[in-house]
Amino acid sequence: MTDARIYLSPPDVSDVERKLLLDAFDSNWVAPVGPDLDAFEAQVAELIGVRHAVALSSGTAALHLALMAAGVRRGDTVLVPSFTFAASANAVMYLDARPVFLDSTPDTWNVDPRLVAEELRLRAARGQLPRAVIAVDMYGQCADYEPLLVACDRYGVALIEDAAEALGASYRGRAAGSFGLAGVLSFNGNKIITTGGGGMLVTDDGRIATQARYLATQAREPVPHYEHRAVGHNYRLSNLLAAVGRGQVQRLDELIAARRRTARYYRTALGDLPGLTFMPVADYGTPNWWLTCLLVDAGTFGADRDRIIEHLGRQNIEARPAWKPMHLQPVFRDCVMRGGAVSADLFRRGLCLPSGSALSDHDRERVVAAVRAVAR
Structure with a gap:
């Protein structure tokens, strides 16, 4: 008899998640909003130690909205580690901006902070500073944020933390996802916790959280009819999937x-x-x-x-x-x-x-x- 297949990183769910999911289903909160969504966001925000969390349909959606919050527009450049999953760079391309790729260090596999600082210095001298820097926490290990924050602060460039692989990790006592303008999490099926698909933008900035929620719900204005003054996206996580996420966070x-x-x-x-x-x-x-x-x-x-x-x-x-x-x-x-x-x-x-x-x-x-x- 052949042994069962061993997968790289499959979902690991239990009766805890099943009960929360069925409770949400039985309550008829099947829409993309609901009490489980609110509770999931509050859980993750408390876990990471930030003021705000916005649950979204994917980590890539969170990256897209984080870059928009950083003011990235057509023609801008964004520094991105080369050694990462494509989503880190794809989100830059969604905004018609251009990624500039930087190498990693062999001692952490994360982006080299010295290269980031050098690239910012050279671009500042030419008057061509990037709009943002994305740091990725590779395979669950945080990038070296102390020098990255120093370099970004020196030139007034936004830092975005792609912590898609790193929920539960820490850097000098601070939780992954808590660095920079905004952090990005993924709840894809292969991640440390999963909602079967989904992600989250986390931040201390209430303005960014409000903007992310607005843009993630088709930029609908708060009036009785459907009013739109900006182009939005259908990026919100469903209440049912958030119920699964609540159980995963508990575990x-x-x-x-x-x-x-x-x-x-x-x-x-x-x-x-x-x-x-x-x-x-x-x-x-x-x-x-x-x-x-x-x-x-x-x-x-x-x-x-x-x-x-x-x-x-x-x-x-x-x-x-x-x-x-x-x-x-x-x-x-x-x-x-x-x-x-x-x-x-x-x-x-x-x-x-x-x-x-x-x-x-x-x-x-x-x-x-x-x-x-x-x-x-």
């Missing part, structure tokens, strides 16, 4: 603890294999261990990253490469790139192992055995 500590156990198991069980190097953990914060990632030195290990993925696939185990950098994506080939060697190497050698919070001991043993089999 967040449990879900993080499970992923942390998996990360530690992999590091112990595979750490003796030459040619494997796990993603560094920065000393400035605590990750949420969303995905366990490593680099493969093919010459030392005896096989490359793709060979490992292929072998795991034959064992009914899903593993994936690290993100392909934006500057290597055909759609962004004409965009400016600063550096690139680090992020290109992370993609070439980066491997993401199954990290879901519902992994069993047997699942983890299967993954380790399959990786070690390739080494042999």
